[in-house]
Amino acid sequence: MKVVYSCSNRAYPAVAAAALHLGWLGSNPSLAEIAALPYWNPAARAEYGAPVRLGRDEAGNEVFVLGRGPAGPLVERALVSAWLVCGQAPQELVVVTTDPYLNLFTRLGAFLSHRPALATPGRLLVAFGIRRSLPALTRCVAQVKSRTAPGLDLARRNVG
Amino acid sequence: MHIIYHCYGGAHSSVVAAAIHLGLLPLPDASTAAVQALPYFDLHTSRDLGRLFYYGTDARGHAVFILGRARAAAILERAVRAGFSLAGKKQALLFVDTLPAVNWWMRIGGFLSRRLQWVGLGRPLVTYGTLHALPKLATLVRETLEQL
Numbered sequence: 001m002k003v004v005y006s007c008s009n010r011a012y013p014a015v016a017a018a019a020l021h022l023g024w025l026g027s028n029p030s031l032a033e034i035a036a037l038p039y040w041n042p043a044a045r046a047e048y049g050a051p052v053r054l055g056r057d058e059a060g061n062e063v064f065v066l067g068r069g070p071a072g073p074l075v076e077r078a079l080v081s082a083w084l085v086c087g088q089a090p091q092e093l094v095v096v097t098t099d100p101y102l103n104l105f106t107r108l109g110a111f112l113s114h115r116p117a118l119a120t121p122g123r124l125l126v127a128f129g130i131r132r133s134l135p136a137l138t139r140c141v142a143q144v145k146s147r148t149a150p151g152l153d154l155a156r157r158n159v160g
Numbered sequence: 161m162h163i164i165y166h167c168y169g170g171a172h173s174s175v176v177a178a179a180i181h182l183g184l185l186p187l188p189d190a191s192t193a194a195v196q197a198l199p200y201f202d203l204h205t206s207r208d209l210g211r212l213f214y215y216g217t218d219a220r221g222h223a224v225f226i227l228g229r230a231r232a233a234a235i236l237e238r239a240v241r242a243g244f245s246l247a248g249k250k251q252a253l254l255f256v257d258t259l260p261a262v263n264w265w266m267r268i269g270g271f272l273s274r275r276l277q278w279v280g281l282g283r284p285l286v287t288y289g290t291l292h293a294l295p296k297l298a299t300l301v302r303e304t305l306e307q308l
Contacts, residue, residue, distance in 0.1 A: 002246055029166070049238035051246070064246075071232030071239075074210030078227070078236045081212040082243025084163075086251075093246065 001061045001150050004051050004095045006076060010067025012106055013098035013137065016130045018065050020141045022055045025134070031127040043067040049075050057091035057137070061148045066095075073097075086095075097146055101137050129155030161308060162223045163253040164212065164240065167269035169274050170228025171204040172266055172286055173297060176305035178215040180223045180294075180301045185190055185296055192287050202283050204228055210236060222308060231259060256304050265289025 003021065007014035019025045019037050026033075034040075039052060048069030056062050067094040076095045083093045109125030112118040130137075163181065165174040179185045179198045186194060195201060200213060209228040217223050229236040237255050244251050266289035273282025 027290065036174035037280060041306035046234075048243050049232075069232070069233040069235050071210070074230060075239045077210030077241045078212070078229075078239035079246070082208070082240045083247050085212055085214065086244060086249045088247045141223060 001092050001094065002064065003057075003061050003144060003148060004066050004076075004093070005065040005098050006066040006068050006095060007098045007102070008068055008072075009110075010047065010052065010065050011033055011040065011042040011135065012126055012130050013101040014065040014067075015039050017096065017098050017101070017132070017137050017141055019132070020064050020138055021063050021145065022057055029131065029134075031124055031131065034127040034130055035123050036137070039065060043137075044104070045069065048137060049078070051079070057145075057148075059145075061119065075123045091147075094144060096140065100138070101133045101140070103129050103133055105132060161193065161254055162217075162224045162225060163254045163256060163304065163308075164227050165215075165256050165258050166227040166229045166233060166284075167258045168228065168230060169204055169206075169270060170208060170211075170213065170226050171200065171202050172270050172290060173262045173293065174226040174228070175199075175201050176256045176290055176294070177256065177261070177297050177301050178226050180298055181216055181224050181304065182216040184216070185294075187294065190291065190294060192284075192291065195287050195290050196283070201297055202224065202270075202279070203287060207275065208213070210239075212240065220308065254304070254307065256300065258297065258300060261293050261300055262291050263293050266293060 005014040005017040015037050031084055048067045051064035051066040055061050057096030080095060106126050106129030109122045109129055165177040167174040175198055209230050212225045213226055215224045215226050242251060266286050269282045269286030269289055272278040273286055
C-alpha cells in the first residue's frame with residue numbers, strides 16, 4: 001500500500017505527518033528536530049505534482065509527500081485516476097490532505113521565511129506552529145495507520 | 161502508448177481531438193449534431209477536472225484519454241506520470257495540449273455552458289466554435305499520429 005501526505009508546498013504539515021507515520025518524531029520533539037526533517041523546505045514549482053518517497057513504515061507501506069501547488073485537489077485526482085487506470089485497487093493508495101493542519105503560526109512563519117533577513121525566525125515559527133499541530137496530526141496519522149494496517153479485512157478498511 | 165488529450169475543462173477541444181483520433185467524427189463535414197453527440201462533449205464539470213477519462217483505443221492499440229487540467233498542465237502531467245509510476249507501470253505517455261486550437265467562440269460558449277451552467281446559450285456557441293476549430297484540431301491529431 002502507498003500512503004501520500006499532500007499539502008500545498010510539499011513541506012511542513014505533509015512532511016511532519018509523514019515523519020510521524022514513519023516514527024521519526026517523538027511525542028514532544030524540539031523545534032530544531034522538527035526543522036531538521038528531510039524535505040522540510042517547500043518544493044520548487046517544478047516539483048509540484050510529483051510525490052517524493054520518504055520511507056517505508058513498519059507494516060511495509062510506502063510513505064510519500066506531495067506538493068499540490070496551485071492545482072490544489074486536481075493533483076490528487078490526477079494521481080488517483082492514473083492509479084485506477086492502471087487497474088490498481090483504490091484502497092491500495094491513500095492520499096491524505098494535510099493543509100487543514102496549517103495554523104496561523106505556520107502560515108506566518110512560512111511567509112517570513114521567504115524574506116532572507118527573517119528566514120531563521122520564520123523557520124522557527126513554522127516549526128513552532130507545526131509542533132502545536134502535532135496532536136491533531138498524530139490523530140490523523142493514527143487514523144491512516146488504522147486503515148493501512150495489515151490483517152484488516154476490506155469492510156473494516158472501508159469504514160475507516 | 162497512452163495518448164492524453166488535455167485542455168482547460170476536458171469538455172470540448174480534448175473531446176473532439178480524441179474523437180478525431182479514434183475516427184468517431186466524420187471529417188471534413190462534421191455536423192452540429194455529430195459534434196454534440198460525441199461522448200463527454202460539453203458534459204464535464206469542475207468536479208471532473210484532474211481526472212483521466214478513457215475515450216477508446218485506436219487501430220494501432222494506443223489507448224486515448226481526455227483530461228481537464230485547468231491552468232495546471234505541467235503539474236497534472238507530473239501527477240499522472242507519478243500515478244502510473246506508483247502503480248509500477250512503465251507506460252509511455254504522450255500528452256497533447258489541445259488548447260492552441262481553441263477559438264473565442266469555444267472559450268465563451270464553454271464558460272457559459274460549463275461554468276455558468278447556461279447550457280441553452282453556451283452549447284450552441286461552443287459547438288459553432290468547435291466546427292470552426294475542426295481543421296486546427298485535425299492538424300493537431302495528424303501531427304500526434306505522426307509522432308507515434
